Amino acid sequence: MTSTFTVIDPTTARPIREIARADEAQTDAAIARAVVAQRSWASLPPVARADALRAFARVVEAHAEELAQLEVRNSGHPIGSARWEASHVAQVLNFYAGAPERLSGQQIPVAGGMDVTFHEPYGVVGIIVPWNFPMTIASWGFAPALAAGNAVVLKPAELTPLTAIRLGELALEAGLADGLFTVITGSGSVVGQRFVSHPDVRKVVFTGSTSVGMDVAAGCARELKPVTLELGGKSANLVFADADLEKAAAAAPGAVFDNAGQDCCARSRILVERSAYDRFLELLEPAVRAWRVGDPADEGTDMGPLISASHRSTVAGFLDGTNVAFRGSAPASDDPMLGDGFWFPPTVVLAEPHDRIAREEVFGPVVAVLPFDDEADAIRLANDTAYGLAGSIWTENLGRAVRVSRGVKSGVLSVNSHSSVRYWTPFGGMKASGLGRELGPDAAEHFTETKNVFFATE
Ligand code: TXE
Numbered sequence: 001m002t003s004t005f006t007v008i009d010p011t012t013a014r015p016i017r018e019i020a021r022a023d024e025a026q027t028d029a030a031i032a033r034a035v036v037a038q039r040s041w042a043s044l045p046p047v048a049r050a051d052a053l054r055a056f057a058r059v060v061e062a063h064a065e066e067l068a069q070l071e072v073r074n075s076g077h078p079i080g081s082a083r084w085e086a087s088h089v090a091q092v093l094n095f096y097a098g099a100p101e102r103l104s105g106q107q108i109p110v111a112g113g114m115d116v117t118f119h120e121p122y123g124v125v126g127i128i129v130p131w132n133f134p135m136t137i138a139s140w141g142f143a144p145a146l147a148a149g150n151a152v153v154l155k156p157a158e159l160t161p162l163t164a165i166r167l168g169e170l171a172l173e174a175g176l177a178d179g180l181f182t183v184i185t186g187s188g189s190v191v192g193q194r195f196v197s198h199p200d201v202r203k204v205v206f207t208g209s210t211s212v213g214m215d216v217a218a219g220c221a222r223e224l225k226p227v228t229l230e231l232g233g234k235s236a237n238l239v240f241a242d243a244d245l246e247k248a249a250a251a252a253p254g255a256v257f258d259n260a261g262q263d264c265c266a267r268s269r270i271l272v273e274r275s276a277y278d279r280f281l282e283l284l285e286p287a288v289r290a291w292r293v294g295d296p297a298d299e300g301t302d303m304g305p306l307i308s309a310s311h312r313s314t315v316a317g318f319l320d321g322t323n324v325a326f327r328g329s330a331p332a333s334d335d336p337m338l339g340d341g342f343w344f345p346p347t348v349v350l351a352e353p354h355d356r357i358a359r360e361e362v363f364g365p366v367v368a369v370l371p372f373d374d375e376a377d378a379i380r381l382a383n384d385t386a387y388g389l390a391g392s393i394w395t396e397n398l399g400r401a402v403r404v405s406r407g408v409k410s411g412v413l414s415v416n417s418h419s420s421v422r423y424w425t426p427f428g429g430m431k432a433s434g435l436g437r438e439l440g441p442d443a444a445e446h447f448t449e450t451k452n453v454f455f456a457t458e
Contacts, residue, residue: 121148239273277371
């Protein structure tokens with residue numbers, strides 16, 4: 001008998017559905033089907049692969065509302081965010097549908113013949129997805145991987161498999177061949193590890209915690225298998241005294257409390273120039289109190305619950321011994337509709353650089369605020385972390401904006417803004433935040449290896 005796991009609605013703590021837990025033999029069978037499907041897929045004319053991906057995008061767009069509602073239930077994402085995420089998947093597919101006809105190699109001058117390069121697909125790509133952005137992170141892997149001529153096996157997180165399962169069904173509905181894109185539900189130690197160890201999976205994409213990512217990378221190294229890693233973060237939001245403080249304070253809650261802080265790009269440290277520190281906190285408090293935490297199905301909600309009871313305990317544990325400055329609101333436990341959800345109020349903590357809250361990824365709606373003295377101190381503090389994923393710089397001084405953005409060791413920075421993700425610009429982290437880049441103009445190429453062929457003419 002196949003074993004199962006229960007998917008829970010984090011807003012109500014009620015069970016939604018039982019999901020099959022694939023074993024190793026079932027994973028191997030899906031990989032074997034992917035090997036066969038990939039051969040036919042890669043031999044199609046580029047325009048046929050482009051058309052197929054556009055058809056997939058159209059079917060996703062037609063089901064965007066259904067996917068969004070599913071994400072509200074399974075992940076507790078506010079409906080506005082979930083709608084954005086579902087449309088984003090269709091846009092990512094459309095963007096990489098342009099890649100099959102653009103994966104041009106080079107012609108390199110040589111004596112006695114002609115030398116050309118080809119971008120060959122790896123074959124089967126294994127994608128391991130976390131629970132925080134189940135649809136979007138999946139699409140950052142499967143869309144460019146398919147565009148480059150690969151087949152994909154994808155493992156969603158046990159907590160949030162529902163939208164990925166639906167995307168697998170929609171791929172078939174759109175006409176993609178059976179086996180080309182297979183969603184396999186199950187545990188990381190079985191299905192995820194099989195992607196790492198199976199000789200026919202030729203590349204792995206992993207998004208999740210740094211500790212598991214290091215294990216996955218070590219396993220891939222043993223198999224000489226390339227791996228892309230998107231891991232944790234402790235990103236800094238740097239606010240200089242010369243910034244538009246009103247604007248910086250109004251934007252700060254969204255930069256860390258979006259998706260209840262369960263975001264690898266969360267600006268979970270706010271570093272404020274000492275001369276503006278008190279004023280900034282005065283401006284931040286009403287912005288945090290105005291952050292609407294509640295039923296994710298309501299259009300006006302900014303933030304839903306955390307993903308699970310156990311994650312809520314982990315987040316709460318980070319506050320032990322900290323200096324909480326102020327909190328926003330969250331539904332109370334006696335609320336008859338929402339009381340059982342995994343709620344946690346947005347929380348602002350005053351911290352010192354060596355405090356745990358200023359160093360470790362909380363992955364919840366908690367932000368640490370620290371003062372800095374000058375530009376050099378700001379860069380030093382921003383880099384005083386194992387991570388290097390994202391960050392923001394608020395200043396009206398152009399030279400400073402350039403200097404600081406070159407000085408901060410992070411993969412994705414924004415000046416006077418908190419944007420991190422646009423599917424047509426590169427995304428990824430430095431240091432313990434990852435290896436390799438996703439999205440942007442080159443992502444499909446990252447799912448190929450270069451073949452060089454010399455044709456003798458003499
Ligand atoms: O992550 P895991 P979890 C951080 C965040 C969070 C913590 C734990 O701090 O609180 O990690 O989250 C699969 N081989 N981030 O436990 O375990 C697993 O099934 C292969 C930050 O969910 O890393 C899931 O599909 N795969 C991060 C995926 O890996 C394995 C996003 C991620 O799970 C595996 C998520 C194994 N041995 C968590 N073990 C971010 N910054 O975006 C597990 N998996």
